[in-house]
Amino acid sequence: MSEVKKIATRESYGNALVELGKEHEDLVVLDADLAAATKTGMFKKVFPERHIDCGIAECNMIGIAAGLSTAGKVPFASSFAMFAAGRAFEQVRNSVGYPHLNVKIGATHAGISVGEDGATHQCNEDIALMRTIPGMVVINPSDDVEARAAVKAAYEYQGPVYLRFGRLAVPVINDRPDYKFEIGKGxxxxxxxxxxxxxxxxxxxxxxxxxxxxxxxxxxxxxxxxxxxxxxxxxxxxxxxxxxxxxxxxxxxxxxxxxxxxxxxxxxxxxxxxxxxxxxxxxxxxxxxxxxxxxxxxxxxxxxxxxxxxxxx
Missing domain, CATH: 3.40.50.920 (Rossmann fold)
Incomplete structure (x- = not known):
């Protein structure tokens, strides 16, 4: 029996951003000094002029993303879930959710599968936090196929989207011809x-x-x-x-x-x-x-x- 293919959904996120970046010049990516870990470094390598490293300042990153969205850009603000949903919650709520801006949040390293980083980085509360923000779409893909499709769907959707990705490589289970991703459809x-x-x-x-x-x-x-x-x-x-x-x-x-x-x-x-x-x-x-x-x-x-x-x- 052949070995099951495994890919971390954070890798899928990075790959999807590169593919979308080739098709859409209005797509920009922001990161908070974690481009290697969130895999947005892939996008930075191909499109350095459209990648903004905001440093270890997630709250400011969300504010910049909000501003870029009002200027016609489609920003993907990226960081660990603990920081994107936790540390920057107020900015996500007030600067993105309240004005219902077209900002996408790419939150990686969610859940206990962050592993050795421990409790401070294992965000098990982010879905709950993001669900409470009016108008926020919350997506948690199961594998590489679904994660790539989710990033594409998030770009096409007009409004705020929270995308949850993991650090651990997981089996690819949706690699079939009839698979279809649609926001809001199980x-x-x-x-x-x-x-x-x-x-x-x-x-x-x-x-x-x-x-x-x-x-x-x-x-x-x-x-x-x-x-x-x-x-x-x-x-x-x-x-x-x-x-x-x-x-x-x-x-x-x-x-x-x-x-x-x-x-x-x-x-x-x-x-x-x-x-x-x-x-x-x-x-x-x-x-x-x-x-x-x-x-x-x-x-x-x-x-x-x-x-x-x-x-x-």
């Missing part, structure tokens, strides 16, 4: 009737692995990939809940305010359904190898399988 990856597993980001692969293990136990799990957390594909979520009767959400993010909360918001109003939220359980992360951390916090395939099985029995 993707059903596997049919099932016993439980609906609704996942986002790198946890989509974990959900698929868990579904395989559940199938061996005679449990048919439906797997839904929600790459856009805001606006949420409410129709798909409600349909999956009604079909299966039980829902599990899986995310590399706090269970407070993220995908799980978004799903529960919809279901409690439109289709009351029991929901298990799998994610970071109201704790900070810790330093360690990314794969081992995912295992410890039960966000890998085995961990998701164990939790889902215990939930539906």
């Amino acid at each position: 993707v059903t990856l596997r049919e099932g009737k016993d439980v609906a597993i609704i996942a986002t980001g790198l946890c989509v692969n974990s959900a698929l692995e868990a579904a395989e293990k559940l199938a061996a136990d005679g449990i048919e799990a439906k797997v839904v990939n929600i790459h856009t957390i805001k606006p949420l594909d409410e129709e798909l979520v409600v349909a999956a809940a009604k079909e299966c009767g039980k829902v599990v959400t899986v995310e590399e993010h706090s269970v407070i305010g993220g995908l799980g909360s978004a799903v529960c918001d919809v279901l409690c109003e439109k289709a009351p359904t029991p929901v298990l939220k799998i994610g970071v359980q109201d704790v900070f992360g810790e330093s360690g190898p990314a794969v081992k951390l995912l295992e410890k916090y039960k966000l890998d395939g085995q961990g998701v399988y164990e939790q889902v099985k215990a939930y539906i029995q």
